Amino acid sequence: xxxxxxxxxPGLLGASLAAAVKDRQLCDKLVIWARRxxxxxxxxxxxWCDHVTASLPEAVGEAxxxxxxxxxxxxxxLVESIASHLQDGALVTDVGSTKSLIVRNCHTVMPKGRxxxxxxxxxxxxxxxxxxxxxxxxxxxxCFVTPLVDSNEQAVETILKFWRALDxxxxxxxxxRHDEIVAHISHLPHVLASVLCSFxxxxxPGWRNFAGNGLRDTTRVAAGNxxxxxxxxxxxxxxxxxxxxxxxxxxxxxKSAITNGQTFDILNHLERGKxxxxxxxxxxxxxxxxxx
Amino acid sequence: xxxxxxxxxPGLLGASLAAAVKDRQLCDKLVIWARRxxxxxxxxxxxWCDHVTASLPEAVGEAxxxxxxxxxxxxxxLVESIASHLQDGALVTDVGSTKSLIVRNCHTVMPKGRxxxxxxxxxxxxxxxxxxxxxxxxxxxxCFVTPLVDSNEQAVETILKFWRALDxxxxxxxxxRHDEIVAHISHLPHVLASVLCSFxxxxxPGWRNFAGNGLRDTTRVAAGNxxxxxxxxxxxxxxxxxxxxxxxxxxxxxKSAITNGQTFDILNHLERGKxxxxxxxxxxxxxxxxxx
Numbered sequence: 001x002x003x004x005x006x007x008x009x010p011g012l013l014g015a016s017l018a019a020a021v022k023d024r025q026l027c028d029k030l031v032i033w034a035r036r037x038x039x040x041x042x043x044x045x046x047x048w049c050d051h052v053t054a055s056l057p058e059a060v061g062e063a064x065x066x067x068x069x070x071x072x073x074x075x076x077x078l079v080e081s082i083a084s085h086l087q088d089g090a091l092v093t094d095v096g097s098t099k100s101l102i103v104r105n106c107h108t109v110m111p112k113g114r115x116x117x118x119x120x121x122x123x124x125x126x127x128x129x130x131x132x133x134x135x136x137x138x139x140x141x142x143c144f145v146t147p148l149v150d151s152n153e154q155a156v157e158t159i160l161k162f163w164r165a166l167d168x169x170x171x172x173x174x175x176x177r178h179d180e181i182v183a184h185i186s187h188l189p190h191v192l193a194s195v196l197c198s199f200x201x202x203x204x205p206g207w208r209n210f211a212g213n214g215l216r217d218t219t220r221v222a223a224g225n226x227x228x229x230x231x232x233x234x235x236x237x238x239x240x241x242x243x244x245x246x247x248x249x250x251x252x253x254x255k256s257a258i259t260n261g262q263t264f265d266i267l268n269h270l271e272r273g274k275x276x277x278x279x280x281x282x283x284x285x286x287x288x289x290x291x292x
Numbered sequence: 293x294x295x296x297x298x299x300x301x302p303g304l305l306g307a308s309l310a311a312a313v314k315d316r317q318l319c320d321k322l323v324i325w326a327r328r329x330x331x332x333x334x335x336x337x338x339x340w341c342d343h344v345t346a347s348l349p350e351a352v353g354e355a356x357x358x359x360x361x362x363x364x365x366x367x368x369x370l371v372e373s374i375a376s377h378l379q380d381g382a383l384v385t386d387v388g389s390t391k392s393l394i395v396r397n398c399h400t401v402m403p404k405g406r407x408x409x410x411x412x413x414x415x416x417x418x419x420x421x422x423x424x425x426x427x428x429x430x431x432x433x434x435c436f437v438t439p440l441v442d443s444n445e446q447a448v449e450t451i452l453k454f455w456r457a458l459d460x461x462x463x464x465x466x467x468x469r470h471d472e473i474v475a476h477i478s479h480l481p482h483v484l485a486s487v488l489c490s491f492x493x494x495x496x497p498g499w500r501n502f503a504g505n506g507l508r509d510t511t512r513v514a515a516g517n518x519x520x521x522x523x524x525x526x527x528x529x530x531x532x533x534x535x536x537x538x539x540x541x542x543x544x545x546x547k548s549a550i551t552n553g554q555t556f557d558i559l560n561h562l563e564r565g566k567x568x569x570x571x572x573x574x575x576x577x578x579x580x581x582x583x584x
Contacts, residue, residue, distance in 0.1 A: 122502065122504040123504075124504070124506075125505075141504065142501070142502045142503075142504070144502070169501075171501075171502060181496075181499055181502060182502075184492060184495060184499065185492065185499055185500075185502055185503055185504075185507050186504060186506055186507065188488070189488060189506050189507050189510040189511070190506065191543070191546060191547075192484050192488060192510065192543075193510055193565070193569075194546070194561055194562050194565035194566075195539065195542050195543045195546055195561065195565065196480070196481060196484060196539065196565075197564070197565035197566070197568040197569045198542060198546075198561050198562075198564040198565040198568065199538065199539050199542040200476060200477065200568055201564050201565070201567065201568035203476060204473075205571075207473055207476065207477055208477075208568070208571060208572050209434070209461075209463075210414065210434045210436070210463060210473060210474075210477055211434075211477055211572050212414040212415075212416070212433065212434070212477075212478060213417075214416075214478055214481055214482065214512075214513045215477050215478065215481050215572070216572060217509045217510070217512045217513070218481040218484065218485055218509070218510055218511075218512075218513060219481070219510075219565075219568075219569050219572070220506075220509045220510070220569070221506045221509070221510060222562075222565040222566060222568070222569040223566055223569040223570055224566070226559055226562035226563045226566055227559070229562050230555060230558045230559050230562060233550050233558050234550075234553060234555065234558070237550045237551060237553065240550055241547055241550055241551045244543065244546075244547045244550075245547070246491060247487065247488065247491050248540065248543065248544075248547075250487050250490060250491040251483070251484075251487045251536065251540065252540075254483060254486070254487055254490075254536075255483075255533055255536045255537070255540075258525050258526075258529045258532055258533055258536075259529060259533045261526060261529065263522060263526065266522045266525055266526070267518055267519070267522050269486055269487065269490050270486050270490075270514075270516075270518035270521050270522055271518045272489070272490040272493050273485070273486035273487065273488075273489035273490040273493070273511075273514040274486075274489070274514060274515055274516070274518055275493065276489040276490065276492055276493035276500070276511075276514070277485075277489045277511050277512070277514040277515040278515055279497075279500060280500050280503050280507070280508060280511070
């Protein structure tokens with residue numbers, strides 16, 4: 001599919017992607033760029049790594065596809081640094097959890113003949129880092145691809161094919177729509193899990209001994225990396241704040257029903273919630289006829 | 293341990309308890325009372341069921357221990373119905389998720405020589421009903437036992453032994469303290485999962501196709517039975533409303549930090565949340581030296 005793919009800043013996602021790409025033989029040569037020496041040493045030992053370097057020009061100079069896997073706040077700076085070193089026809093994408101800021105900034109810095117198309121494979125984990133990398137991280141999961149109106153159609157098509165070749169279910173939406181969607185289905189759940197945990201940490205520490213599976217599952221994502229999530233919250237702050245405000249209204253409404261003993265209203269909340277939860281697709285399965 | 297144990301109203305918990313009790317030979321005879329014919333027919337076919345009846349006096353007349361497994365709002369009415377049919381020395385307990393109202397009401401209706409001691413094994417599931425029963429539902433989980441100041445000490449001791457014989461980790465607390473604890477670690481997480489789902493159900497239905505594991509785990513409990521949870525919310529409404537209000541303050545504080553770009557405050561929430569989540573005991577493990 002490609003002669004050379006270069007992955008910048010491999011953590012959990014980048015290293016998993018490298019392993020998956022080589023598993024499926026999507027390129028002849030896989031090159032890794034990493035800032036930290038220990039990451040480069042770890043990558044050099046992997047069977048999926050053909051070459052590893054600390055030099056950005058060397059890493060991207062002959063790449064057909066560059067995938068930027070760094071935390072969201074460093075994606076635009078990295079893309080700006082590599083822009084002038086890209087060969088003609090090179091494609092650049094990323095795996096960032098927010099898209100509006102990243103896509104507009106990266107699109108702007110691309111020289112003629114080079115294309116940036118934003119991506120967001122929803123395949124994270126509360127674990128981070130190279131050590132947890134798995135080639136099967138992507139299969140069956142959603143990948144957003146977020147072209148702009150003036151994105152190159154051929155470039156978008158190639159990026160779509162790339163993620164589909166990893167068995168991902170690809171959805172094409174605008175960067176703004178993407179940020180609205182993930183604010184609701186990913187960032188808001190993370191906010192609630194984190195706030196529930198930070199709230200409970202103010203209570204009797206002995207209570208955590210009584211935790212059942214409900215609390216454990218509800219709060220799993222709160223174990224995620226605070227630096228990564230801080231940047232996501234900052235990059236998508238308007239959509240997240242709006243989603244929180246609407247959630248607060250719904251919570252206020254159930255609290256009032258509980259306080260006032262309004263049985264019908266309590267049941268209504270619980271039944272709507274149950275119906276939604278049961279209609280949520282199971283892991284790795286998209287409902288028939290709804291692929292975007 | 294007992295000659296006869298009678299289980300009233302077997303659903304997921306009652307049937308799992310019956311299977312576990314017979315597995316561990318905690319009684320010679322296990323009797324089931326169920327209101328619905330189809331439940332009685334299903335129970336009669338189980339190896340753990342020695343006798344099944346629709347008559348409360350027949351069910352409890354020769355029982356050493358009666359375990360009431362009905363939804364919380366019917367525990368007190370059922371205990372009131374059986375009170376005059378209990379033999380001298382009989383013990384009654386329950387598995388209700390709320391305790392203050394139930395324990396005080398049930399304690400009051402016990403005739404001389406019969407004892408009620410409240411219990412709450414934290415071993416539910418979002419699945420309900422006999423069909424999902426499992427003898428291993430209880431091992432390693434927390435069971436609250438909630439005596440009153442004037443509860444019979446021998447009776448309390450026997451109930452503690454009973455749950456420990458099922459490999460549960462038993463915590464003795466007052467009914468009021470129990471309701472405060474579970475409002476925070478069980479009922480509030482359920483409220484948040486349900487409200488998140490009922491809120492998301494007001495949005496584009498296509499979004500559910502993009503759900504990742506984070507949303508799925510965070511909302512799993514929202515698939516629970518609405519009738520059961522409606523009653524829990526009603527029986528523990530003061531503690532739940534108080535926990536929601538305090539949670540709202542914490543959420544408001546993070547929202548404000550996100551809106552105003554206060555990086556340090558955002559990180560502080562995320563880091564406190566992560567620390568709490570990582571200190572939460574894993575499934576089935578109590579931290580050393582903290583058994584109550």
